[in-house]
Amino acid sequence: MSHSISRTSTAKDQRVAPMKTPSSSLFGRWLGPERMQATGVKVAIIILFIWGWATIDNFASSSNLHAIMYSVAAIGIAAVGMAFITLSGNLFMLSMAATAALSTIIFASFLYLGLVPALLIVALVGLIIGLVQGVVVGLGGVNPIIATIAVASIVMGAGALYSGGLTIVGKGDASWLGVGQLGVFPNQLLLFLVLAIAAEFVVQRTRFGRELRLIGLNRTTATLAGIRVGRTLVLSFVIAGLAAAIAGSLFASQAAQGNLKLAAGLDFDAIAAVLVGGVSIRGGHGKIIDAAFGALFLAIVSNILLVKGLSFEIQLMVKGIVVIVAVILGALAVGLRKS
Amino acid sequence: MHTETILQVTGLRKTYGGIVALDNVDFELRAGEIHGLCGENGAGKSTLVKILGGLVAPSEGEIKVAGDTLRPGKRTDPRLIAIVHQELSIIPALSVLDNVMMGDERVGSIYIRSKFAADVRRQVDALGLEHIDIHQPASELSLAEQQLIEIARCVLRGARVLILDEPTATLADSEIHRVFVAVRWLQKQGTTVVFISHRLNEVFELTDRISVFRNGKHVLTTETAGLTSDELVRAMIGRDVARRVVDQALPDATGMPRLRLERFAIPGKVQPLNLSVPGGQIIGFVGQLGSGADLLVEALSGVRPHTGMVTLDNEEVRIRTPKQAIEKGIAYVPEDRAGKGVFLETTVAMNVTASILDRLTAFGLLRPKAEADAARALAVRFAIDPRRLTSTVSQLSGGNQQKVAIAKAAALEPRLLILNEPTRGVDIGARAEIYEQLREMAGHGLTIIFFSTDFEEVLELADRVVTIFRGQVINDRGVADVSMSSILNDIIHGPEKIARTA
Numbered sequence: 116m117s118h119s120i121s122r123t124s125t126a127k128d129q130r131v132a133p134m135k136t137p138s139s140s141l142f143g144r145w146l147g148p149e150r151m152q153a154t155g156v157k158v159a160i161i162i163l164f165i166w167g168w169a170t171i172d173n174f175a176s177s178s179n180l181h182a183i184m185y186s187v188a189a190i191g192i193a194a195v196g197m198a199f200i201t202l203s204g205n206l207f208m209l210s211m212a213a214t215a216a217l218s219t220i221i222f223a224s225f226l227y228l229g230l231v232p233a234l235l236i237v238a239l240v241g242l243i244i245g246l247v248q249g250v251v252v253g254l255g256g257v258n259p260i261i262a263t264i265a266v267a268s269i270v271m272g273a274g275a276l277y278s279g280g281l282t283i284v285g286k287g288d289a290s291w292l293g294v295g296q297l298g299v300f301p302n303q304l305l306l307f308l309v310l311a312i313a314a315e316f317v318v319q320r321t322r323f324g325r326e327l328r329l330i331g332l333n334r335t336t337a338t339l340a341g342i343r344v345g346r347t348l349v350l351s352f353v354i355a356g357l358a359a360a361i362a363g364s365l366f367a368s369q370a371a372q373g374n375l376k377l378a379a380g381l382d383f384d385a386i387a388a389v390l391v392g393g394v395s396i397r398g399g400h401g402k403i404i405d406a407a408f409g410a411l412f413l414a415i416v417s418n419i420l421l422v423k424g425l426s427f428e429i430q431l432m433v434k435g436i437v438v439i440v441a442v443i444l445g446a447l448a449v450g451l452r453k454s
Numbered sequence: 455m456h457t458e459t460i461l462q463v464t465g466l467r468k469t470y471g472g473i474v475a476l477d478n479v480d481f482e483l484r485a486g487e488i489h490g491l492c493g494e495n496g497a498g499k500s501t502l503v504k505i506l507g508g509l510v511a512p513s514e515g516e517i518k519v520a521g522d523t524l525r526p527g528k529r530t531d532p533r534l535i536a537i538v539h540q541e542l543s544i545i546p547a548l549s550v551l552d553n554v555m556m557g558d559e560r561v562g563s564i565y566i567r568s569k570f571a572a573d574v575r576r577q578v579d580a581l582g583l584e585h586i587d588i589h590q591p592a593s594e595l596s597l598a599e600q601q602l603i604e605i606a607r608c609v610l611r612g613a614r615v616l617i618l619d620e621p622t623a624t625l626a627d628s629e630i631h632r633v634f635v636a637v638r639w640l641q642k643q644g645t646t647v648v649f650i651s652h653r654l655n656e657v658f659e660l661t662d663r664i665s666v667f668r669n670g671k672h673v674l675t676t677e678t679a680g681l682t683s684d685e686l687v688r689a690m691i692g693r694d695v696a697r698r699v700v701d702q703a704l705p706d707a708t709g710m711p712r713l714r715l716e717r718f719a720i721p722g723k724v725q726p727l728n729l730s731v732p733g734g735q736i737i738g739f740v741g742q743l744g745s746g747a748d749l750l751v752e753a754l755s756g757v758r759p760h761t762g763m764v765t766l767d768n769e770e771v772r773i774r775t776p777k778q779a780i781e782k783g784i785a786y787v788p789e790d791r792a793g794k795g796v797f798l799e800t801t802v803a804m805n806v807t808a809s810i811l812d813r814l815t816a817f818g819l820l821r822p823k824a825e826a827d828a829a830r831a832l833a834v835r836f837a838i839d840p841r842r843l844t845s846t847v848s849q850l851s852g853g854n855q856q857k858v859a860i861a862k863a864a865a866l867e868p869r870l871l872i873l874n875e876p877t878r879g880v881d882i883g884a885r886a887e888i889y890e891q892l893r894e895m896a897g898h899g900l901t902i903i904f905f906s907t908d909f910e911e912v913l914e915l916a917d918r919v920v921t922i923f924r925g926q927v928i929n930d931r932g933v934a935d936v937s938m939s940s941i942l943n944d945i946i947h948g949p950e951k952i953a954r955t956a
Contacts, residue, residue, distance in 0.1 A: 322815040329808055332797045339757070339794055340809045340862060341780035399799065 153393035188303035191410035194388035196358020198406035204331035204398025215378035218363025223373030226285035245356020253348025293368035331398030466515030493667035494881035536608035546593035598629035738916030755786035783869035795859035853884025923948025
């Protein structure tokens with residue numbers, strides 16, 4: 116071709132001052148606006164823990180520590196699942212409590228086959244419930260809030276039909292999952308840790324995880340870039356459905372019973388953990404493991420209130436306040452990044 | 455006549471965490487002038503505008519408007535300085551009247567439309583919008599009309615100084631003169647206008663004086679009449695940019711075409727057309743907004759449905775989704791950089807590798823080393839400073855963001871690269887770099903198809919120009935055979951021409 120344009124790029128590049136970027140420095144990795152909240156929660160966990168240890172009787176007793184460990188496990192697993200939905204830019208899955216509730220019944224019903232078969236059946240049900248929502252939201256483009264609330268209603272209805280609204284007592288032994296321990300740690304807690312770390316790995320290191328994050332950042336750009344949007348979103352809902360089912364199994368295993376009321380409040384608890392942990396509702400920002408820390412933080416807060424003798428009602432109110440404060444802090448951090 | 459100073463900026467300085475955005479800037483506006491503000495992205499224009507609007511507080515310095523000193527960082531009274539930003543603040547669902555009155559102080563707690571209708575009507579008429587109904591939703595207006603509505607809003611509040619930040623960037627050339635007419639009318643009314651544009655011919659056409667910023671410094675202010683285009687460019691980028699010289703007619707295409715379209719159409723928008731494009735050719739589609747020329751490039755990228763047959767290297771391909779297009783070797787750079795082209799809120803590295811994750815993965819796991827290597831190679835290839843790979847894209851200038859968008863598409867090593875507005879809102883320096891890179895890829899056999907509303911860009915970049923009027927191809931010629939005026943004639947008066955030549 117026959118035209119000339121002066122070679123220009125090198126001269127220009129050198130003019131650009133080398134810029135310290137938030138993500139490149141150690142400072143930025145922990146305290147940049149992007150990570151400030153997630154770091155803050157971790158610091159708060161340590162402070163709360165030390166404060167509780169030093170000032171509250173019985174807080175550091177082994178039975179109370181166990182109570183914290185048990186209370187964090189199921190909610191933490193649900194929160195990890197929820198974080199996949201939030202990261203993908205689909206806000207929240209409001210069918211987790213329903214899915215977990217149905218799972219307690221199915222778990223109890225099939226416990227006679229043994230713990231592992233019962234878990235597999237529950238997981239299958241959770242997978243299918245998640246798949247349906249993934250197809251409706253990810254492929255059908257239905258608003259995630261509406262779709263998942265609708266599915267919650269269907270699932271609760273199905274559960275009520277199946278159980279007749281009654282408690283189903285499992286005929287079998289679920290004690291490994293319910294009360295079993297490895298050393299001092301409940302198996303439930305270990306299961307939570309394993310799942311959280313695995314989920315974190317998946318999001319950080321796999322193609323699926325990268326695509327999930329990119330879709331959350333900008334679905335249109337992702338679609339135009341050829342990213343497997345539909346498949347990735349379906350998979351994220353499947354994972355969240357599975358997480359809800361496992362959370363339900365943990366609830367059911369403690370008493371080897373299934374009841375639709377057992378998972379009440381799980382949706383909000385999981386959302387609270389996700390938001391407090393520092394996963395942004397705008398999608399694409401934050402880590403899966405943040406949600407796990409968020410769950411731990413909330414479990415400790417609830418526990419301190421409980422040990423101090425405050426009622427469940429007060430705990431609910433405090434939890435709500437904590438979530439609002441976390442969301443405000445998150446919004447401030449976004450403002451900070453933009454300025 | 456222009457003697458009184460309406461705005462006086464002295465010693466203005468702004469730093470963002472050690473980076474100097476404005477460096478000891480003195481700047482003045484004379485009452486009643488149209489003042490062009492030129493400079494590359496990152497030169498400091500937008501920082502100055504933000505400070506003038508009170509959106510950002512300066513680190514040092516003082517601003518006086520009509521004798522009053524502005525309080526740093528406080529929103530400037532819209533009766534002193536009003537700004538129309540490139541991204542319009544028009545709410546499409548609201549009526550023209552409501553849009554104009556939005557945020558107006560005179561609207562009390564209860565908004566009584568009839569109180570303001572006459573005022574708004576008069577203002578809108580004065581800006582050349584007699585034909586629109588002020589009760590119709592703003593979404594029914596063209597972009598140029600929406601821009602004028604926004605100008606009307608500022609004028610109605612009695613702005614002494616009106617700053618137009620790239621008002622024409624998103625307008626087709628044929629719509630721009632409407633904005634010009636309005637700006638000249640404003641000047642007659644005594645308003646001082648600051649006009650910011652990357653399109654230098656517009657700056658020359660419209661302004662009385664021009665100020666140039668470079669690297670945060672105010673390097674030049676002079677009467678427009680005494681300045682040449684080359685001098686202006688030199689002041690903006692600190693060196694010369696050679697203009698493209700086309701001294702060769704389009705070579706005859708021999709052998710197998712890279713792309714062949716047969717009866718390719720977009721129902722209701724673009725009539726069936728046949729087109730054959732050889733490898734290595736850069737072909738530009740031009741048309742007014744609404745002509746369908748932009749829809750054509752979208753349809754070829756799988757964003758929009760089409761009918762007819764597409765053949766790529768002698769193989770018939772189905773392009774129904776962007777993903778299918780990409781699988782067939784067609785990569786697309788959309789027109790809306792922030793909304794569709796890049797992932798603004800993540801790193802450059804994550805952006806440029808987004809399309810090629812399958813090549814950077816083994817058994818579903820990302821290979822960090824391969825990813826880093828690929829990102830670095832793409833950055834080098836597209837003249838993006840590799841130190842910026844970890845920067846968030848939103849921190850980059852428009853030019854660098856566009857390079858990221860193109861790098862992301864080019865990473866696919868496509869057979870056909872499609873660009874919608876290749877350099878909208880990109881400064882001259884980065885523009886030249888992008889053209890150079892695109893031409894280099896074409897030199898290696900890549901076929902490039904682009905749509906642009908910027909005729910200068912079409913003449914600068916294309917080997918071959920296809921003009922389109924109301925969904926119909928008017929002309930298809932080598933760039934040596936077209937001119938600014940022939941393009942304009944084709945896209946405005948299309949059919950008469952066809953009648954004569956047919």
